[in-house]
Amino acid sequence: MIHLEGIARTYSVEGQSIPALAGVDLHIGRGEHVAITGASGSGKSTLLNVLGCLDRPSAGSYRLEDADVATLDDDALSELRNRRIGFVFQSFHLLPRLSVLENVLLPLRYCLDPVPGAEDYARELLGRVGLADRMAHRPQQLSGGQQQRAAIARALLLKPALLLADEPTGNLDSKTAADVLGLFAELHRDGQTVVLVTHDPDVAERAPRQVRMRDGKVDHDSGR
Ligand code: ADP
Ligand code: MG
Numbered sequence: 001m002i003h004l005e006g007i008a009r010t011y012s013v014e015g016q017s018i019p020a021l022a023g024v025d026l027h028i029g030r031g032e033h034v035a036i037t038g039a040s041g042s043g044k045s046t047l048l049n050v051l052g053c054l055d056r057p058s059a060g061s062y063r064l065e066d067a068d069v070a071t072l073d074d075d076a077l078s079e080l081r082n083r084r085i086g087f088v089f090q091s092f093h094l095l096p097r098l099s100v101l102e103n104v105l106l107p108l109r110y111c112l113d114p115v116p117g118a119e120d121y122a123r124e125l126l127g128r129v130g131l132a133d134r135m136a137h138r139p140q141q142l143s144g145g146q147q148q149r150a151a152i153a154r155a156l157l158l159k160p161a162l163l164l165a166d167e168p169t170g171n172l173d174s175k176t177a178a179d180v181l182g183l184f185a186e187l188h189r190d191g192q193t194v195v196l197v198t199h200d201p202d203v204a205e206r207a208p209r210q211v212r213m214r215d216g217k218v219d220h221d222s223g224r
Contacts, residue, residue: 001161001193002028002051007060008216009046020046021057022216028195030161033188035204036197038213044197045166047213051195052164053081065161082110086155088165092147094139094154101126101135104154111158118157125153129183145176152183156192163187165196169203181206 009021021043028034036044049055050062053069056077062069067080094103104122108115126135129149131142139147148168155163165184169177181203188194188208196207204210212220 001030001032001065002026002195003061003063004050005061007047007050007057007062009043009050009055010058019216021050024060024216024218026211026218026221028193031188031191031193032209033184033194033207034196034209034211035207036195036211036213037199037201037204038219040199042213043216044199044213046216048164048166048195048197051162052085052087053077078110079112082107083158084161086158086160086163088148088151088155088163088168090167090170092139092144092151092171094147094151096139099136099138100131100142100150103139103150104157106154107157115158122153122157125156126150129153143176144172145179148172148176148180149183152180152187156187161193163192163194165194167198168196169198169200177203 004024004026007021007024008019011018011020024047036047038044046055050057064080065084069077072080095106101122104126105118108118123135126132129152131146131149131153134142134146139150142150169180172180184194184196185206198204210222211218
């Protein structure tokens with residue numbers, strides 16, 4: 001489903017070039033659950049941003065399902081990102097003035113066409129992540145773990161082919177983190193493709209496949 005070949009991403013800062021990714025080859029099949037690990041600065045977030053079409057590589061090829069990502073224009077890229085990819089972030093990124101249900105429905109704002117049944121599906125997802133009785137709450141009335149569950153429901157609203165998470169348990173205590181990781185594992189069992197970034201080896205071990213980054217390259221891949 002995901003084919004990365006020779007992916008490089010170089011940042012230039014004050015005339016100096018920083019190779020955040022220096023030739024990444026990575027293939028991920030449909031339905032896999034992969035943890036990307038590595039020390040701080042090893043290129044994990046840059047890789048996730050490329051995977052999520054939030055950033056374009058400086059070199060290399062990226063194929064996601066049928067799309068040759070490098071050749072897409074900005075509109076096609078944002079359409080792909082919106083419809084095929086769900087994102088979960090360390091700091092949840094929920095909007096404080098909206099209810100939990102409204103937050104889960106936010107991806108609709110970026111859809112050009114109506115999405116029939118979206119509100120029913122949002123309620124179903126919130127039930128699934130254990131927030132059936134919190135839909136009318138504001139995000140700040142929820143615990144951190146509940147906020148992350150709401151963010152996961154939001155990421156799933158448009159039935160993305162690929163669910164990406166960057167340090168999703170970074171702001172959670174260990175018990176809550178374990179619950180959230182259990183939810184990712186459950187989604188994977190139901191066939192969702194999940195790629196998660198973490199610097200924490202214990203978090204990475206929960207995924208069936210670990211890919212370790214070092215200096216912008218894949219240093220070790222436990223394989224499928
Ligand atoms: P990780 O997520 O593994 O901590 P990153 O992908 O964030 O690593 O960063 C990889 C390297 O690229 C680091 O050296 C970082 O300083 C650099 N980097 C990341 N983002 C930027 C940016 N926007 N501008 C310049 N350098 C960056
Ligand atoms: Mg990072």
